[in-house]
Amino acid sequence: MDEIRFQDPQGPQAVFGINPVTSPLKSIISLLGQNVFLDPLDKATLANIAVQGLRTAEGLRHKFDDRTVTEIWKKSSGREDVMERFLRPFCRAIQFTDPDQFSAYNFLGWIHNVAYDLPHSLAGMSWRFRPGNLSRLFRRLCVQSLSFTI
Known part of the structure; x- marks a missing residue:
């Protein structure tokens, strides 16, 4: 499992990378992005x-x-x-x-x-x-x- 997905039924969704060892770039970019969700x-x-x-x-x-x-x-x-x-x-x-x-x-x-x-x-x-x-x-x-x- 390398990501976690959050969905707001009345709003946006976000997918965050959660494995900084095997995919550090994806984890960092997903935390810095997703600004519509949070x-x-x-x-x-x-x-x-x-x-x-x-x-x-x-x-x-x-x-x-x-x-x-x-x-x-x-x-x-x-x-x-x-x-x-x-x-x-x-x-x-x-x-x-x-x-x-x-x-x-x-x-x-x-x-x-x-x-x-x-x-x-x-x-x-x-x-x-x-x-x-x-x-x-x-x-x-x-x-x-x-x-x-x-």
């Missing part, structure tokens, strides 16, 4: 939120454990377009919940883990369905469940 000020708001994920894990827990994604968006003076076009669909995609119910600590933890462990994050994203992969996954799950019951 203008540069909106992107600056998102960058401000994302930078918070670069704190230490303990710093994230201490500052964001009792907050939601909606609260950190409001604190960063986010516009409604940022919430409706990017944060809400993104939160629903990775956690199946709305930003007002999604822990900011958990959300920023995703950013933290990707930033500090990019090669493994990309390896996890490139997992493809093959019968061999599925059997290895079930084998790991069975071993883990057996280790908890013994």
Whole structure:
């Protein structure tokens, strides 16, 4: 997976490159472009939120454990377009919940883990369905469940 697509049912759509290792130019150009979908000020708001994920894990827990994604968006003076076009669909995609119910600590933890462990994050994203992969996954799950019951 090298890109992520966002669509606003009443407005524009955007495709962002998300793999800076295999396609860095596409990732950079897509972030700098797409100004109809999110203008540069909106992107600056998102960058401000994302930078918070670069704190230490303990710093994230201490500052964001009792907050939601909606609260950190409001604190960063986010516009409604940022919430409706990017944060809400993104939160629903990775956690199946709305930003007002999604822990900011958990959300920023995703950013933290990707930033500090990019090669493994990309390896996890490139997992493809093959019968061999599925059997290895079930084998790991069975071993883990057996280790908890013994």
